[in-house]
Amino acid sequence: MRVALFGTSADPPTAGHQKILSWLSERYDWVAVWAADNPFKSHQTPLEHRAAMLQLLIANIDAPRHNIALEQELSSFRTLETVEKAKLIWGEDAELTMIIGSDLLSQLPRWYRIEDLLQEVQLLIVPRPGYAIDESSSEVVQKLGGKIAIASLTGLDVSSTAYREHGDSQALTAPVVAYINREHLYECQDVHKKRYQLR
Ligand SMILES: Nc1ncnc2c1ncn2[C@@H]1O[C@H](COP(=O)(O)OP(=O)(O)OP(=O)(O)O)[C@@H](O)[C@H]1O
Numbered sequence: 001m002r003v004a005l006f007g008t009s010a011d012p013p014t015a016g017h018q019k020i021l022s023w024l025s026e027r028y029d030w031v032a033v034w035a036a037d038n039p040f041k042s043h044q045t046p047l048e049h050r051a052a053m054l055q056l057l058i059a060n061i062d063a064p065r066h067n068i069a070l071e072q073e074l075s076s077f078r079t080l081e082t083v084e085k086a087k088l089i090w091g092e093d094a095e096l097t098m099i100i101g102s103d104l105l106s107q108l109p110r111w112y113r114i115e116d117l118l119q120e121v122q123l124l125i126v127p128r129p130g131y132a133i134d135e136s137s138s139e140v141v142q143k144l145g146g147k148i149a150i151a152s153l154t155g156l157d158v159s160s161t162a163y164r165e166h167g168d169s170q171a172l173t174a175p176v177v178a179y180i181n182r183e184h185l186y187e188c189q190d191v192h193k194k195r196y197q198l199r
């Protein structure tokens with residue numbers, strides 16, 4: 001069993017996350033995704049809302065294999081703990097692949113007990129516009145034990161930050177936008193959003 005593990009702050013989840021999930025669903029037996037609190041970031045929206053938006057994002061994917069699931073019980077501050085939980089769910093023999101965008105490669109050495117984590121998973125890097133995969137970062141991660149593969153897909157040029165800071169709702173999918181409006185999330189960015197909607 002080949003399981004793709006994809007954790008995201010989902011603050012909010014974007015069309016970029018959706019494209020990655022769709023791509024993964026064609027290549028892995030099971031795609032597990034969860035909304036997480038990131039120890040290196042502050043978040044603007046409570047975790048329950050971020051998980052709910054992620055569920056909407058997944059429901060909106062036409063995945064013929066029906067193999068993408070919100071596995072919110074995997075959520076942890078520390079991905080090593082997530083992987084321990086994943087092993088309990090899918091067993092010691094499952095091949096676990098951790099998915100990250102190329103923007104995270106340089107910070108990976110600072111993750112909690114990274115060498116132990118890299119013993120447990122394969123690593124798949126998704127190229128992200130503006131974040132070239134540089135050799136020195138790859139080498140550092142490989143020296144820590146990382147087994148790196150590069151995905152044959154380029155992420156969309158969107159980000160959660162672009163939505164939060166500039167109201168770029170092009171970055172989002174319609175069901176997520178509807179949820180945000182219904183729940184009055186990200187309202188401190190309303191000025192930007194209104195400007196965007198008037199265009
Ligand atoms: N467009 C994208 N292309 C490639 N990787 C992406 C893309 N969007 C997100 N990722 C990856 O998905 C994971 C979750 O990303 P995250 O939820 O932090 O999104 P983000 O857009 O980077 O958010 P923020 O702008 O708040 O930092 C990370 O590994 C990130 O590198």
Ligand SMILES: O=C(O)c1ccc[n+]([C@@H]2O[C@H](COP(=O)([O-])O)[C@@H](O)[C@H]2O)c1
Nearest residue numbers: 007008009036037038078079080111112
């Ligand atoms: O384990 C860690 O130390 C660690 C440090 C930073 C980020 N992570 C995880 O990395 C994933 C992507 O985070 P983010 O904020 O870029 O979406 C998410 O599952 C986080 O919990 C994990």
